[in-house]
Amino acid sequence: MEQLAAGAVLHKHELVYLLNHLDEDSRKQLQTLAHQKRVQAYGTSVYLRGLIEFSNICKQNCLYCGLRSSNKELSRYRLLPEEITACCREGYELGYRTFVLQSGEDDWYTTEKLVLLISSIKSMFPDAAITLSIGEREDEPYTRLLEAGADRYLLRHETASPALYQALHPTMTFENRRSRLRALQRIGYQIGAGFMVGLPGQTSADLADDLLYLQQLQPDMIGIGPFLPHHATPLKNEPPGTVEQTLDMIALARLMVPDALIPATTAMGTAHPQGRELALQAGANVVMPNLSPLSVRPKYMLYNNKICTGDESAQCRFCLERRIEAAGFHVDMGRGDSLKHLTHSRHCI
Ligand code: SAH
Ligand code: SF4
DSSP: HHHHTTTTTHHHHHHHHHHHHHHHHHHHHHHHHHHHHHHHHHEEEEEEOEEEEEEESSOOOOTTTTTTTTOSSSOOOOOOOHHHHHHHHHHHHOOEEEEEEEOOTTTTTTHHHHHHHHHHHHOOOOTTTEEEEOOOOOOHHHHHHHHHHHHHHEEBOOOOOOOHHHHOOOTSSSHHHHHHHHHHHOOOOOOEEEEESSOTTTHHHHHHHHHHHHHHHHOEEEEEEEOOOOOTTTTTOOOOOOOOOHHHHHHHHHHHTTTTOOBHHHHHHHHTTHHHHHHEEETTEOOOOOOOOOTGGOOOOSTTTOOSSSOOOHHHHHHHHHHHHHHTTTTEEEEOOOHHHHHHHHHOO
16 A cells, blocks of 8 residues: 555556455555545545536446436436526536536437537536536547537446456447547546446456556546446346445545546445545545436436435535535535646646
């Protein structure tokens, strides 16, 4: 752990050994090292992003996800562009300067419609950043969306194990996922990769590969959350990922990619009442409160018991601010670009 904190690159077998030998004391030490690293990079700031879950319609069929196309129990919705901009307006008035637009893979939202949407959000709120999280598309749409004003793109790699990826994604391929992430990075987005912890059949060697992949990719953002079962999916009877193991992975990600923006995810908050605070204390530095209209919140059910489905946007904003401060941090409502991006922009000027 100390070697990692000093910037060393560990071999896979060393990481696996570490993952298999963590105990209560060494976990504490790991979290302390990760916290120190985060303070060096970002101080005690926690960036807030307003999350708008604008469509739960998805053509893909990921085995773990409640939005998968085979789930016929789910009532589907799609917010119209004007409903999305209304959410942004409410968010802007609450102080948000990043909007994360997330959805299933919904082809009704063509490149043309998204270009119009993104340019109108940018013209209304020029000082806000737009993050997209809408799945896999080709290079050309990614380029046009960036040109329209999108700044960042979240596309988790989900798992670095080719076999596990293939078993969980019957309609997608491991190679394409990675090729899309590299394309987004090359095209000029600040990119977010990441993975789930505790997937059925996932081993310590797989988790070591997740960390090594992140270290090699150097994404601007890293989303890590526990796998949580959803009752209407094939994985409904599988045990959830643990909070403890997810915290280990967040802390290791902070040591291995020190400049990354790492969210304390909603899945962490669902797995444990204090899950997001624990994540912040283990190296995370972003929280993404929900800005979606209350009427659609319960329908964006990726996994069972997802939290904050009944709270108004303003409640989420101020509830989280209180929690973040009680955990020893302070809220930063700025755009919160990654240090890697800021350094790069300075070199370009
Ligand atoms: N369709 C887009 C974005 C929406 S899903 C995409 O797949 O990229 C956003 C994230 O939710 C996924 O990347 C996945 O890691 C996470 N997720 C989905 N189902 C989950 C589950 N059952 N438990 C934990 N995380 C889940
Ligand atoms: Fe669709 Fe994303 Fe869920 Fe997969 S994880 S089914 S792509 S919403």
